[in-house]
Amino acid sequence: MANITKKVSWSSRGDESGGGERTPLLNGSEEVRYTRQLSGDGGMFHIGRLSTVDLEEDMTSDEDSVRGCPKEIPHNEKLLSLKYESLDYDNSENQLFLEEERRMSFLGFKCLEISRWVICGLIGFLTGLIACCIDIAVENLAGVKYFVVKQNIEKFTEVGGLSISLILWAVLNSAFVMVGAIIVAFFEPGAAGSGIPQIKCYLNGVKIPRVVRLKTLVVKVCGVICSVAGGLAVGKEGPMIHSGAVVAAGVSQGRSTSLKKDFKIFEYFRRDTEKRDFVSAGAAAGVSAAFGAPVGGVLFSLEEGASFWNQMLTWRIFFASMISTFTLNFFLSIYNKKPGDLSSPGLINFGRFESDSVAYNLYEIPLFIVMGAVGGLLGALFNILNYWLTIFRIRYVHRPCLQVMEAMLVAAVTATVSFAMIYFSNDCQPLGPDQSEDYPLQLFCADGEYNSMATAFFNTPERSVRSLFHNPPGSYNPLTLSLFTLTYFFLACWTYGLTVSAGVFIPSLLIGAAWGRLFGILLASITPNGSIWADPGKYALIGAAAQLGGIVRMTLSLTVIMVEATGNVTYGLPIMLVLLTAKVVGDYFVEGLYDIHIKLQSVPFLHLEAPATSHWLTAREVMGAPVTCFNRIEKVGTIVDVLSNTSTNHNGFPVVVPVAASDDMGKICGLILRSQLIVLLKHKVFVELARSRLTQRKLQLKDFRDAYPRFPPIQSIHVSQDERECMMDLTEFMNPTPYTVPQETSLPRVFKLFRALGLRHLVVVDSENR
């Protein structure tokens, strides 16, 4: 009998080949050489064997498919990944649970169902509210900043001494970013970055410490306001998704451990199964608020997380998304003094693409595909650069002070580069009658004209994207666009991974929109009949999609998000083709940005599909060994010893009934979790004590729920020597029917079970159920 844990499931392809031998999680030594072969092909399980199996013939057949050239990751990721645990997504159907379910009436289930809907509504509402706050705060802060700098520039343009304006701009930027970086670096490092990798992991079933705490949320929100207002090449959309997830985790539990408050509601939902469902809803609400794309949000949640399609859950997720975008829309419409005009459903608004003005033709589709390929290439380049940069950061920039200083440096450099570009640009455009520019900078242009480079740089990124999509042909000249693309590419690449809360969506869109528009302009200039390519905004949109696809590599949900954000379904096919091309091209070189960061954070991550050529592997060969089992009635001392033993840090233990005839292994009769054992030990539920104190109240499910989600470590529980001799009856608490597979089951089959049911433990049995 053996135990497959999802714990050490690497997200790499071939990268562990060299590193497999160092892992402290592999118990035993003789299986190491098999490990190398297995993980070389995408190995995903805690690998080991119980008995000696002749794998030689299989190894040779596998040898062909092992990809060459393993890239080693410099720091020791094996140690880091011990921090992460997987979530228990499978209900532990022990006797207590079943008893509670039986006690519950039909009405009780209805109530539960209704409270789930209420919670989802709340999640959506709060997420929308947060998005609204972020948006208003950023708009105002950025507005003040640009107003001050603009005044200053106008003052000094005539008298000379623009360097003072530059310094003012750089100082303002750095100040904002400093605040943002300090709170992130010193108070809650978990709030750094976009948060999407973390949420991906969480939904995938990996417990990441502190990722769904209230403090993280507060720091994240403040941090993102500071960094966007600070003019960094960042977006506020990624953090929105994280915020939604935190809100969901908080609301659904009905209490906050940070605030030491327990509202005594929703106690039923205090387990990993329910919590993860709500976090899916929160992430979807976040996407929905960020892009005004409720359907995209649902698909994002499904694509990233819920491997098991549960219809009611999907409805609730959709409901949360809808409420979220509606709330944002509603409050923004009030803020904009146009209550009832629900036209800004998301933080980023692409503006309306009318199908008649930017229709596309069949013969443009190959062009779009070429753009997709370009996007994939550029995206891969971006990811590789960022990968090196992140490794550099992990090595050398790990002290909070340094991190804050780096962030400030980037902010200052961003301001300087922007200023230089604007200063040396001579792309003057006439000011239109409709004054679509928010901060038109005249600078050295003639009266009634403005500097179009400033439109791109002297603006919040959201507005820049919109102006690239919608400004009439001729608003930008090609030189401006190419310079802008180049500088912004490197700035964005440098910025992502700083210790600030920031997303990569908007910078990607901006880069892509810039070169897409450039592409459109060039097309129009090289073809004789230029009128049909007239609108470069169309190419800006396609370019934006290509670049974003090349960097983050989400295909399905991204298509839907983009379609919803443009509000025009006819663009669906080109966007989809572009994203697919970008993904295929990009995947050829390097993984998506989020996957890279997940890997760099050494989080174990279970991929979508089993490797294609793994049919010959069977469960026995990949299962964890040696397995620690408990008897149905076990000595407390044994349990404590096993739990304290750090080398066998399993989380689920099979419970066995000894068979007289057999030698060492009993027959399986259940599965018990580490957390359950700890609660049992804490409450001292021993057979002897139960006898002596007849009136002792029975341990309830509530006790398990109160301890959730921060179960104390085993070290904090004091067990006296006397107590060590007591016995503990696990019958009532174990899950009597864990999912099992015969040991001959092939790997794809095991994989399917893990994915489809969201399992954490799978017991491998032989034909005698051992």
Add this chain to the structure above:
Amino acid sequence: MANITKKVSWSSRGDESGGGERTPLLNGSEEVRYTRQLSGDGGMFHIGRLSTVDLEEDMTSDEDSVRGCPKEIPHNEKLLSLKYESLDYDNSENQLFLEEERRMSFLGFKCLEISRWVICGLIGFLTGLIACCIDIAVENLAGVKYFVVKQNIEKFTEVGGLSISLILWAVLNSAFVMVGAIIVAFFEPGAAGSGIPQIKCYLNGVKIPRVVRLKTLVVKVCGVICSVAGGLAVGKEGPMIHSGAVVAAGVSQGRSTSLKKDFKIFEYFRRDTEKRDFVSAGAAAGVSAAFGAPVGGVLFSLEEGASFWNQMLTWRIFFASMISTFTLNFFLSIYNKKPGDLSSPGLINFGRFESDSVAYNLYEIPLFIVMGAVGGLLGALFNILNYWLTIFRIRYVHRPCLQVMEAMLVAAVTATVSFAMIYFSNDCQPLGPDQSEDYPLQLFCADGEYNSMATAFFNTPERSVRSLFHNPPGSYNPLTLSLFTLTYFFLACWTYGLTVSAGVFIPSLLIGAAWGRLFGILLASITPNGSIWADPGKYALIGAAAQLGGIVRMTLSLTVIMVEATGNVTYGLPIMLVLLTAKVVGDYFVEGLYDIHIKLQSVPFLHLEAPATSHWLTAREVMGAPVTCFNRIEKVGTIVDVLSNTSTNHNGFPVVVPVAASDDMGKICGLILRSQLIVLLKHKVFVELARSRLTQRKLQLKDFRDAYPRFPPIQSIHVSQDERECMMDLTEFMNPTPYTVPQETSLPRVFKLFRALGLRHLVVVDSENR
């Protein structure tokens, strides 16, 4: 050891309580009384027990939750449901299969993957093409018809004798409908109705005979053209979904058994697993072509079918949907002489709802919810009436001639009623300058005016819906609308279920739009400040959503479809709320229309979730019994006898190894399917023959694929008396690692396995693996 089959999984709640005793599928007799209790609460498994278990205490606790008032269905549905089998959605991982997988190189898998994408592209393309053909044919036929009738009416309006026009109209309608009904009733009864119930069942894993044949497709397409052109209260959207599914099934198999053609391609995909995936894509492509809603199509497929979220599959489905709507759009734009103007993505086009003209306010949301409730009520009424009507039809109108006559009668009555309504209506409206009416009927109106009742009746339903949504306020007076709602409600109700190919989407939308618009007009008239309710088109949209939701009860995909069809994401929340309300209200009274028809066709259907209060049931109590097992090497005679025995029509048989110590039951070592056994028998793969003929070629997977999907019945295989004595070695062909559950597993857990993995067989074992 026992065997749970998915075969007799009833789709009712409580309706089987009275009927359980008659079922021929229940082997044994003593479990009947338990059956009643179990199925009373939504029983879904082949029910029976192996040994005597004391269920008494559980029964009493369940008694509370059994819903009262079981409605019996008059005809014997138990017998009918023997026609249906479930699909084998789990790969049979036998030795042959594993060997083939091992032989396949990495490149081979890539090729397979690419061919899957190609097939999905083809499916989308063909589906779009079919939709395009249907649309053009209907438009032209209906155009000719209305032109002739209009000419005639105009001729006779002045001279009197309009009864001749009426007769002309009725005869034209009946003629069209007669053709449609004849081909359906005599050639392919499977093409009747919308096909959505059948596709739902297919995706749910139930094999319905003849549902995905080429002949069905041809009849369906011709039938729907005839019935829509014949002026029945039907839509062409539902049949589109069915057509997409048939196309998918055909293309993916690379051959047609109807045409006796085998293109020798895509042979790898000849098994239920792959075929069902492609059928999902086809259904999605159908939805996408029907409504211009690719995302809605994907969600429809997922909601109805794929219980297991497979990311690559979803992408392919999405790809097919995109291609489908693009193809339709492209060809329609060419047909409309505006190539490149891709503005009609679906068969039904709601027209564009601009957010500024029809914005809604927060205080309108309660009104929307009220409308949702009304929609739910009306939908339930519709369903109940249609239920009675269908039962009447099953009893008395089962001969093809009668069916054709009924269809013709309905067509004539529709024409008569329409004519009468138009004739007696005096709602004259001035003809606008833009001439938005296609067939304005002047009738008794003054010159320059037209009869607005005729806009609703004298038109294809799609155009009527659009005019209800978009015509300016005042186009209809309330009396016209209420009369129209009333008559159309009963006409549509009578029409659905006729032996013609027809969908219920458009009629529902039309009814809802009519009373929704009426609601809007009334609101505007009773409130003093009428200007804010000015646009009744908004209420028409909400009413349409409410009515449709009340009738078909799909929430998630329907919301997305409606949002995509209106092209305005801000309507998402109200539409969703309305659909949810309609569903909740409607479900209180009666099931959705499709579920009713599925039940009336006696198809076993596995619902989404296990009944909430079923935690106390264990696998042992619901498993099928007695179980028929084979030994690893079994006598041919035994196999033939078992397969021929109609009372034990299991489809999967556990293969056991006898244990010396035990008395009757061996240890499980595999699972073999009926279809595999039949192929084995056909090829006479006997141990004795193998010995005598050493050169006999080994049975390949190809042999199984060639036989797919129409495995011959056991009766057609002749086995001589000598051969009966031979032995057959099943080792190589059985699936050595079937999914198993311990017999104590609770029902929701079993249910989750069935749903998540799409299983057909689940082997229940005791602790000794028996």
